[in-house]
Amino acid sequence: MNSEKLKADASWNIADVIAKALNIRKDVAIRLIGLLEKEECTIPFIARYRKEKTAGMDPDSLRDFASLLEELRAVQKKSETMRKTLQKQGDLDPKTELALLSAQSMEELELTYAPFKGEKKSSLANRARTLGLGEAASAILTTPNKTNLKRWVTKGTEGRATLSEVETGVKHIVADLLSKEKATMDKVREVFQPRHLFLESKLAAKKKKEGDSKQDNHKSDAKSSRDEQHKYQLYYEFRCCVNNLRSHQVLAINRGESQKYLTVKLTISKEAESRFLAWSRKYWLGKVTKQDAHDLLKSSLEDSYTRLIKPFVLRKTRSDLLKKAQVEAVEIFSKNLKRLLLTPPLRGKAVLGVDPGFSHGCKCAVVSSTGNEVLATDIIHLNSNTILRKIKQLHTKHKFDVIGIGNGTGCREAESVFSQFINKHRDLDLAYCIVNENGASIYSVTEEAQKELPDLDPNLRSAVSIARRLQDPLIELVKIEPKHIGVGMYQHDIPDNQLKSALDDVIEDCVTYVGVDVNVANEALLRRIAGLKKNQAKNIVDRRQSAGNFVNRQELRQVKGIGEKTFQQCAGFLRICHDGLPGKNTDEPEPKPSGSKRKMKVSAKTRSKKIKLDADLKPNPLDQTWIHPESYGIAERFVASLDLKIESLGQKAFIDTVKKAMYETGLNRLAENLSTDASTVQLIVDGLSQEAGFRDIRNEMRRPIFRRGVTDLQSLRVGTKLSGRVTNVTEFGAFVDVGVGLDGLMHHSDSGGNWEDLRRSLGPNDTVQVSVKRVELQRKRIALRLVQADLCQTAFR
Incomplete structure (x- = not known):
C-alpha cells in the first residue's frame, strides 16, 4: 500500500473532528481555525469583533475550541514524529503507519508506539519479533488458510525450538497487531461507550484495619482517623455508571484513593465485552477455514482483548474521567472568579481596610476615595480597652465612609467590635462589609506590592489590599495569582499550568469586557488586555509618564513594541476618556483636557512603518466606546447619514436618533446599507447609544453586602x-x-x-x-x- 493511499484511508479532517465534538458547523470551525492560526487573533478580540465569522460564539466556547484545536494539532505533530522515527529505524510497516495516521488522541498514539519504545523492547510481542517470528505473524494474518507455522520451527533455538513455542510467539505478535488495527480502534470507540463502564470504590482494607486497631489502643487517634475518613463515607460502597458520574465525585474518589482511604476499580459490562468479542471473531475469523489457524487467531483475539485492549480501555476511561472532571472544575472555578472580578466598584468612598488578627492585632489602613493614597495605618488589638476610641480617632482625622473587614482568622471578633462602633455612632452613617481576603497576604510580599507600597510593612500592605479590592475588585485582584483567590471546587487537585492558563484567560476576559482607560490604568491591569504582553504594558505606562496622557487611540501605535497586529487586538479594549464625553470617571485622576492639542514626536522607526498619524492629534469621541478603530469609517458614515455630528455622542438627542434609526431600519438592512455585517452594526449602535457621564457596565452585577449590625x-x-x-x-x-x-x-x-x-x-x-x-x-x-x-x-x- 503506497503512502498516499495510506493517508487517504486514514485521513481525518481536523475541522470535521472539532465540529462534531463541539456540535458546531464545519464552516464555522474552518473560519475559526483561520482566525486563531493564520491571523493570530486573541479570544476576546474574536468574541467581540468577529462574531459574524463564529456565529456568535462566546469566549468560553471559543476557549474550548482553541483548546481542542491545540490538542489535535499536538496529536498530528506527534503522529508525524513517530512515523519518521519508525521509518528511520526500519520499523514502519503499513499497518503501524495506518494506525498512527488514524489516531485522534495521544492515548491511541502511545498504544500504537509502545512496542517500539526502547524501554518496551522486553514486551512479549517484541521478544517474539527479535526471534524472527514477525514474518510468521504477518503470514497467519494475511493468508491464514495457506500458512504452516512448522517452517519457522528451529531446533535448538530458544523460543522457536518447538511448534508450541512458535505458536506462542506468533500469538503475542498477532495480539499486539490486532490491538493497534484501525478497524479495532474504531470498534473500541464505538462499543466501549461510558454507559457500558462502571466505577466502583470501597474503603481500603488497610485503613479499615488501622481504624479498628486505633479504636482498641488510642481513642483520640481513632477519632482523628474517623474524622479524616468521614469525608469519604459516601464512597465506601460506591458503584456508578461512568456516564452518570459527576465531576466532584470523580475528584473526591481520586483524592480518597491517593490518600489511601479508598480502593477504586473500573469494570466493563458483560454486554459490551460480548459484543466486541463477537465482532472481533466475525471480522478476523470469518474467512479462516484451516482449524489450527482458526484456533491460533481465536486465542490471539482473546489474549489481545484481555491483556492489551481491555486495560487500554480502562486506563483511557479513567484518564478521560479525570480530564473531564478537571475541565469542569476549572469551568466552575472560572465562572466564580469571573463573577467575583465583575463585582461593581465602590467609587468615591474612603475605606478603612482591616486585616483581622489576635496576637498581632488587627492591621488597619485608611485608603483615599481614589485608592491611590494610603492616608493612615494602625494596629488595633481586639482585647484593648481603648479600641473604640482608636477607631473614632481614625475616623475623626480621615473621615472614611466604609469599613472593609477581611474574612480570615479573627474576622468574627473584629466584625463584632466594628459593629459595636457603628451602632454606638449612628450619626456617622457608617457601614461595614466582609471582604474576601484570600491572596492579600501573598500579594503583600510580592515585588509588585513592594514597588507600590515601598514604605509599608507587609502586614499593613494586606490591609491596603483589602480596602482597595472593595473599592475596585478588578484592579486589585488582577495583581493576585488566581489560585489564591479561593473560589471554586477542588482547585488544589488541578494541575497548576492548567489552572493558571484557564484563569488567566478569565481575568483577560473580564478586563477586556469592562475596558480600561489607558490614561489611568496601571501596568498590572494593562498587561491583562488582549494582545498586550508585559513589556508592551510597561512601555505604555512609560510612554504616558514621559510624554503625558494619550489623546487618541492612534497614539498607541507610537509605543515601542506595538505593531499593527498588536494594535488591532488591543485597541478596542483601551478607552481614552475626555471631559464632557461619556466614560469620564470623576473619581479618577484628571486626564488631559479634551480641547488640547499636543505635538507628537514621531521616531524614525515609526516613520519607516509608514504609519499615517496626524502631526496634531485631536481627541476622537469614538475612542471612549468599544467601537473598534477598524470600524470608525462605518460609524462615521452611519452618523453622517443621520445628519448628526460625532461630537454630540452621548447627548440624549443623539442617542434617541440612533435608536430610532435602528428600530425603523432594522439591523440587517442597516448592515446592507453600510456594506458590513450585522454584528459590527450592533456594536456600533451600542457604542453610539452610550450615555454621557461615567458608566461602568459592572454596575449590572450585584454589589457586596453592607451591614450595620451582626448576627450570632x-x-x-x-x-x-x-x-x-x-x-x-x-x-x-x-x-x-x-x-x-x-x-x-x-x-x-x-x-x-x-x-x-x-x-x-x-x-x-x-x-x-x-x-x-x-x-x-x-x-x-x-x-x-x-x-x-x-x-x-x-x-x-
Missing part, C-alpha cells in the same frame, strides 16, 4: 428564613454568606429540584433567600435550603 451563629434556628449572598458555587451546591461569620452550604438536593438550571446562572454576589435546615455548632456547619434566588444576568460582549 448561636442564634440560628431550624426553619429561620434568611437573606444572603452567594460566595461560591460548586457542582454539589452553593455556599452562602448569611451574616453569621460562617458560610452555609445549600446542597444541590435542597435547591428546589432545578439545580442544573440554577447552577448555570448562579454566581458570587447573587442574592438568595434561604431557610436554615440544620446547624452543627461543634463542626461549625450550616445546612441551608433555597427559598428564592435573585439572580444577576450578564453576558460578555
Whole structure:
C-alpha cells in the first residue's frame, strides 16, 4: 500500500473532528481555525469583533475550541514524529503507519508506539519479533488458510525450538497487531461507550484495619482517623455508571484513593465485552477455514482483548474521567472568579481596610476615595480597652465612609467590635462589609506590592489590599495569582499550568469586557488586555509618564513594541476618556483636557512603518466606546447619514436618533446599507447609544453586602428564613454568606429540584433567600435550603 493511499484511508479532517465534538458547523470551525492560526487573533478580540465569522460564539466556547484545536494539532505533530522515527529505524510497516495516521488522541498514539519504545523492547510481542517470528505473524494474518507455522520451527533455538513455542510467539505478535488495527480502534470507540463502564470504590482494607486497631489502643487517634475518613463515607460502597458520574465525585474518589482511604476499580459490562468479542471473531475469523489457524487467531483475539485492549480501555476511561472532571472544575472555578472580578466598584468612598488578627492585632489602613493614597495605618488589638476610641480617632482625622473587614482568622471578633462602633455612632452613617481576603497576604510580599507600597510593612500592605479590592475588585485582584483567590471546587487537585492558563484567560476576559482607560490604568491591569504582553504594558505606562496622557487611540501605535497586529487586538479594549464625553470617571485622576492639542514626536522607526498619524492629534469621541478603530469609517458614515455630528455622542438627542434609526431600519438592512455585517452594526449602535457621564457596565452585577449590625451563629434556628449572598458555587451546591461569620452550604438536593438550571446562572454576589435546615455548632456547619434566588444576568460582549 503506497503512502498516499495510506493517508487517504486514514485521513481525518481536523475541522470535521472539532465540529462534531463541539456540535458546531464545519464552516464555522474552518473560519475559526483561520482566525486563531493564520491571523493570530486573541479570544476576546474574536468574541467581540468577529462574531459574524463564529456565529456568535462566546469566549468560553471559543476557549474550548482553541483548546481542542491545540490538542489535535499536538496529536498530528506527534503522529508525524513517530512515523519518521519508525521509518528511520526500519520499523514502519503499513499497518503501524495506518494506525498512527488514524489516531485522534495521544492515548491511541502511545498504544500504537509502545512496542517500539526502547524501554518496551522486553514486551512479549517484541521478544517474539527479535526471534524472527514477525514474518510468521504477518503470514497467519494475511493468508491464514495457506500458512504452516512448522517452517519457522528451529531446533535448538530458544523460543522457536518447538511448534508450541512458535505458536506462542506468533500469538503475542498477532495480539499486539490486532490491538493497534484501525478497524479495532474504531470498534473500541464505538462499543466501549461510558454507559457500558462502571466505577466502583470501597474503603481500603488497610485503613479499615488501622481504624479498628486505633479504636482498641488510642481513642483520640481513632477519632482523628474517623474524622479524616468521614469525608469519604459516601464512597465506601460506591458503584456508578461512568456516564452518570459527576465531576466532584470523580475528584473526591481520586483524592480518597491517593490518600489511601479508598480502593477504586473500573469494570466493563458483560454486554459490551460480548459484543466486541463477537465482532472481533466475525471480522478476523470469518474467512479462516484451516482449524489450527482458526484456533491460533481465536486465542490471539482473546489474549489481545484481555491483556492489551481491555486495560487500554480502562486506563483511557479513567484518564478521560479525570480530564473531564478537571475541565469542569476549572469551568466552575472560572465562572466564580469571573463573577467575583465583575463585582461593581465602590467609587468615591474612603475605606478603612482591616486585616483581622489576635496576637498581632488587627492591621488597619485608611485608603483615599481614589485608592491611590494610603492616608493612615494602625494596629488595633481586639482585647484593648481603648479600641473604640482608636477607631473614632481614625475616623475623626480621615473621615472614611466604609469599613472593609477581611474574612480570615479573627474576622468574627473584629466584625463584632466594628459593629459595636457603628451602632454606638449612628450619626456617622457608617457601614461595614466582609471582604474576601484570600491572596492579600501573598500579594503583600510580592515585588509588585513592594514597588507600590515601598514604605509599608507587609502586614499593613494586606490591609491596603483589602480596602482597595472593595473599592475596585478588578484592579486589585488582577495583581493576585488566581489560585489564591479561593473560589471554586477542588482547585488544589488541578494541575497548576492548567489552572493558571484557564484563569488567566478569565481575568483577560473580564478586563477586556469592562475596558480600561489607558490614561489611568496601571501596568498590572494593562498587561491583562488582549494582545498586550508585559513589556508592551510597561512601555505604555512609560510612554504616558514621559510624554503625558494619550489623546487618541492612534497614539498607541507610537509605543515601542506595538505593531499593527498588536494594535488591532488591543485597541478596542483601551478607552481614552475626555471631559464632557461619556466614560469620564470623576473619581479618577484628571486626564488631559479634551480641547488640547499636543505635538507628537514621531521616531524614525515609526516613520519607516509608514504609519499615517496626524502631526496634531485631536481627541476622537469614538475612542471612549468599544467601537473598534477598524470600524470608525462605518460609524462615521452611519452618523453622517443621520445628519448628526460625532461630537454630540452621548447627548440624549443623539442617542434617541440612533435608536430610532435602528428600530425603523432594522439591523440587517442597516448592515446592507453600510456594506458590513450585522454584528459590527450592533456594536456600533451600542457604542453610539452610550450615555454621557461615567458608566461602568459592572454596575449590572450585584454589589457586596453592607451591614450595620451582626448576627450570632448561636442564634440560628431550624426553619429561620434568611437573606444572603452567594460566595461560591460548586457542582454539589452553593455556599452562602448569611451574616453569621460562617458560610452555609445549600446542597444541590435542597435547591428546589432545578439545580442544573440554577447552577448555570448562579454566581458570587447573587442574592438568595434561604431557610436554615440544620446547624452543627461543634463542626461549625450550616445546612441551608433555597427559598428564592435573585439572580444577576450578564453576558460578555
